[in-house]
Amino acid sequence: xxxxxxxxxxxxxxxxxxxxxxxxxxxxxxxxxxxxxxxxxxxxxxxxxxxxxxxxxxxxxxxxxxxxxxxxxxxxxxxxxxxxxxxxxxxxxxxxxxxxxxxxxxxxxxxxxxxxxxxxxxxxxxxxxxxxxxxxxxx
Amino acid sequence: xxxxxxxxxxxxxxxxxxxxxxxxxxxxxxxxxxxxxxxxxxxxxxxxxxxxxxxxxxxxxxxxxxxxxxxxxxxxxxxxxxxxxxxxxxxxxxxxxxxxxxxxxxxxxxxxxxxxxxxxxxxxxxxxxxxxxxxxxxx
DNA sequence: GCAAAGTCTACTAATTCGATAGGAATTATG
DNA sequence: CATAATTCCTATCGAATTAGTAGACTTTGC
Numbered sequence: 001x002x003x004x005x006x007x008x009x010x011x012x013x014x015x016x017x018x019x020x021x022x023x024x025x026x027x028x029x030x031x032x033x034x035x036x037x038x039x040x041x042x043x044x045x046x047x048x049x050x051x052x053x054x055x056x057x058x059x060x061x062x063x064x065x066x067x068x069x070x071x072x073x074x075x076x077x078x079x080x081x082x083x084x085x086x087x088x089x090x091x092x093x094x095x096x097x098x099x100x101x102x103x104x105x106x107x108x109x110x111x112x113x114x115x116x117x118x119x120x121x122x123x124x125x126x127x128x129x130x131x132x133x134x135x136x137x138x139x
Numbered sequence: 140x141x142x143x144x145x146x147x148x149x150x151x152x153x154x155x156x157x158x159x160x161x162x163x164x165x166x167x168x169x170x171x172x173x174x175x176x177x178x179x180x181x182x183x184x185x186x187x188x189x190x191x192x193x194x195x196x197x198x199x200x201x202x203x204x205x206x207x208x209x210x211x212x213x214x215x216x217x218x219x220x221x222x223x224x225x226x227x228x229x230x231x232x233x234x235x236x237x238x239x240x241x242x243x244x245x246x247x248x249x250x251x252x253x254x255x256x257x258x259x260x261x262x263x264x265x266x267x268x269x270x271x272x273x274x275x276x277x278x
Numbered sequence: 279g280c281a282a283a284g285t286c287t288a289c290t291a292a293t294t295c296g297a298t299a300g301g302a303a304t305t306a307t308g
Numbered sequence: 309c310a311t312a313a314t315t316c317c318t319a320t321c322g323a324a325t326t327a328g329t330a331g332a333c334t335t336t337g338c
Contacts, residue, residue, distance in 0.1 A: 002227040004327065007250055014249040026283070035241035040328055046285070059336025060282045075253070088141040102174035110153040110273055111146055114214070114264070121260040125253070134249055143296065165314070179297055185316070198305025199313045 006082040008036045009044045010134075013053075013078060016066050017135045024056070024063030044082070051081045066131075075134055076126035086126060087119040094119075145221040147175045148183045149273075152192075152217060155205050156274045163195070163202030183221070190220045205270075214273055215265035225265060226258040233258075 011034045016025060027045060031038040045064050048054045053070040057063060079086060080095055090098035091106055092115045099106075106112050150173045155164060166184060170177040184203050187193045192209040196202060218225055219234055229237035230245055231254045238245075245251050 001224075002250075002254070003325095007228065010250050010253075011248075024283095028283090037328060039330085042284080043286095043328095049284095056284060057336080058282085058284045058334070061337065062283045062335085064284085085140070089146065108276060109150075110276060111141075111149050113276065114149075114268065114273065115141070117264050118261055121264060122257055125256050125260060129253065134253065137247060137249060137252065142294095163314095167314090176297060178299085181315080182297095182317095188315095195315060196305080197303075197313090197315045200306065201304085201314050203315085 003083055004040075005044055006079065008034070008041055009048060009082040010075070010078060011036070012041060012045060013048070013066075013070070013131055014135050016054075016064070017071060017131050022065050024061065024065045026063040029063070047081060048078070053078070053081075071132045072130050074127045075129050075131065076123065078131070079126055086122055087115065089115045092116045092119050094123075142222055143179075144183055145218060147173070147180055148187060148221040149214070149217060150175070151180060151184060152187070152205075152209070152270055153274050155193075155203070156210065156270050161204050163200065163204045165202040168202070186220060187217070192217070192220075210271045211269050213266045214268050214270065215262060217270070218265055225261055226254060228254045231255045231258050233262075 012030050015030050015034055019025065027042050028038055030036070030045075031041045045054060045056075049056050049064065053067055053073060054064045055067050056065075076086060085093040085096040087093035087096070089100070089111065090096060091100045091103065091109075091112055100109075100112075103109050103112065151169050154169050154173055158164065166181050167177055169175070169184075170180045184193060184195075188195050188203065192206055192212060193203050194206050195204075215225060224232040224235040226232035226235070228239070228250065229235060230239045230242065230248075230251055239248075239251075242248050242251065
């Protein structure tokens with residue numbers, strides 16, 4: 001299950017990427033357009049800024065805007081910031097690997113091997129879709 | 140993230156499918172072999188039995204065993220019993236569909252469309268791998 | 279100086295997860 | 309028939325996570 005944090009984060013990124021120009025957008029504007037709790041969105045955008053994908057400007061006329069690199073960034077990167085691991089099981093995670101306590105031999109664990117397949121197929125989507133492509137919505 | 144319930148359930152199914160013959164196996168045996176809390180496994184196997192994939196026998200010499208159909212059953216079926224929806228978002232779930240409260244038009248939601256892709260690629264693995272194939276572990 | 283924005287920390291309510299406890303029902307065996 | 313072994317079932321629990329809220333602080337433009 002995708003957390004709301006990730007869902008909201010992706011929707012906000014999509015919103016910003018779809019805008020003409022790149023003027024700062026206020027949190028309140030996005031939150032209203034996408035039906036997201038404003039305070040919650042606040043913390044989500046903050047984490048995307050800290051990760052280096054958004055810029056921000058305080059004060060009147062301020063808001064958030066996409067940094068240039070964001071458009072070419074694959075969704076996998078945003079997913080990892082917002083949700084964490086893409087893998088369904090830590091023992092097959094590339095970026096958040098952890099051994100399973102219960103599993104003596106990973107390579108012989110059927111679940112492990114299955115989840116590698118699932119991870120790879122999900123990854124091929126998330127790594128090969130940039131934010132730019134994400135918002136090109138082919139009806 | 141895969142819940143432990145699903146992970147344990149799949150491991151238990153794998154254990155049973157790998158056995159010679161189809162004599163009942165006691166919960167305690169599986170729980171020890173796979174390092175799973177016995178009481179927890181108890182409830183997991185019970186739900187697989189209620190779903191019609193396992194048989195059980197009480198009393199001495201009793202235990203759980205695979206019903207014939209289980210071997211030919213795709214993992215997707217077990218996943219849905221144990222974990223619930225395969226989709227990462229209810230609005231793209233085939234078996235557990237729910238509308239998103241925040242989304243006025245699903246077909247124009249980028250997250251929705253992305254998650255359809257993810258669902259389909261995951262599904263193609265889980266629907267095309269039967270329990271039988273699952274345990275044929277190609278080193 | 280004032281109002282409008284983001285920043286930051288802390289808190290909370292609800293839910294879910296993994297696990298446990300304990301007894302009831304059923305079956306094999308001697 | 310008595311006993312032990314096993315599944316069946318209900319109830320409960322603590323910890324963690326999630327989604328959201330509150331409120332004060334900082335920066336900026338006018």
